[in-house]
Amino acid sequence: MPASAPPNAPRRRGRPPKNSAVPREDTRALLVRTGVAVLTEKGYSAVGIDEILRQAAVPKGSFYHYFESKEAFGQTLIAAYAGYFARKLDRWFLDPATPPLQRLRGFIADAQAGMQRHGFQRGCLVGNLGQEMGTLPESFRAQLEGVLLDWQARTAACLRAAQQAGEIAPQHDCAVLAQFFWIGWEGAVLRAKLQRCAAPLQVYADGFFQLLR
Numbered sequence: 001m002p003a004s005a006p007p008n009a010p011r012r013r014g015r016p017p018k019n020s021a022v023p024r025e026d027t028r029a030l031l032v033r034t035g036v037a038v039l040t041e042k043g044y045s046a047v048g049i050d051e052i053l054r055q056a057a058v059p060k061g062s063f064y065h066y067f068e069s070k071e072a073f074g075q076t077l078i079a080a081y082a083g084y085f086a087r088k089l090d091r092w093f094l095d096p097a098t099p100p101l102q103r104l105r106g107f108i109a110d111a112q113a114g115m116q117r118h119g120f121q122r123g124c125l126v127g128n129l130g131q132e133m134g135t136l137p138e139s140f141r142a143q144l145e146g147v148l149l150d151w152q153a154r155t156a157a158c159l160r161a162a163q164q165a166g167e168i169a170p171q172h173d174c175a176v177l178a179q180f181f182w183i184g185w186e187g188a189v190l191r192a193k194l195q196r197c198a199a200p201l202q203v204y205a206d207g208f209f210q211l212l213r
Contacts, residue, residue, distance in 0.1 A: 022177045028057050028066045035077045036084075044054040044074055045135050071137045075131075078140065081125040082147040089151065091159040100162035100213070104155070112198045117188070120196040127186040152178040168212050181208055 034056040038047055049070055053060055067073040090108040093100075115122065115160075126147050129140060156178035160166045184204050191200035 006038065007055065027058060027062050031058060031063060031066065031073075032076060032080050035073060036081050036125060037122070039074075039077060040081075040125045040128060041118075043128045043132050045132055049073070053191055073135065074140060076141060078129070078143050078147065082150065085126075085147075086150060086154065087121050089154045099167065100165055101167045101209070105156055105205070105209075106199060108201065111189075112201050115192055115201070120193055120198075123189045123193045124186060127189055130186070131190070148182055152182055155181055158162075162212075172212065177211070180211075184208065 017094065031052065033147075035052050035062065038052055038055065049060070049063060053063060063073075067076065088110075092103050095103055095106075098106065101136055126144055126187070129136060130148075133141060133144070152175070156174045159168060159174035159177050161174065163170060163174060184207075188200045188204035192198060
């Protein structure tokens with residue numbers, strides 16, 4: 001006869017989640033990583049919470065322990081992606097061993113390689129959500145705009161360094177150039193996903209650097 005459980009032991013209900021080896025404190029991070037991966041490919045409106053939970057192998061109760069709604073989850077994903085991408089930009093744009101314009105070229109090449117690695121199915125989370133804004137929670141609007149403004153500021157700083165190094169003509173407004181870069185770059189990423197190739201990214205990059213001559 002099997003031994004009985006201790007009288008004060010918590011009751012276990014249902015089957016354990018597939019990721020039961022994942023420590024509880026890592027469950028939130030797993031949900032965020034999975035959510036970012038799925039939304040960069042499919043967007044927000046087309047994805048339900050159940051799909052993310054299946055991919056992460058996390059029960060629904062755990063999701064609502066960390067996030068009160070899909071909107072709150074989306075806000076967390078935007079913030080997580082913004083932090084990840086800011087660190088990526090800093091790695092490229094603040095590299096003192098590389099000439100400033102080459103830093104921007106390096107970022108573009110890295111982004112191109114990343115899209116190719118995922119078969120051009122994943123794009124930019126911020127760009128994806130921006131295209132969906134008409135059907136998204138209004139709380140996303142200012143958050144997304146804030147992320148883009150941050151990326152523009154980091155890019156403008158890199159371009160100013162290029163200007164100081166004589167790589168860009170002094171009459172250029174680097175803040176305007178940075179804004180132009182991100183408006184066009186997000187469109188190039190969208191076109192690369194559509195065509196499933198890197199050509200739109202290269203066409204845009206070549207055109208942008210022509211402007212700086």
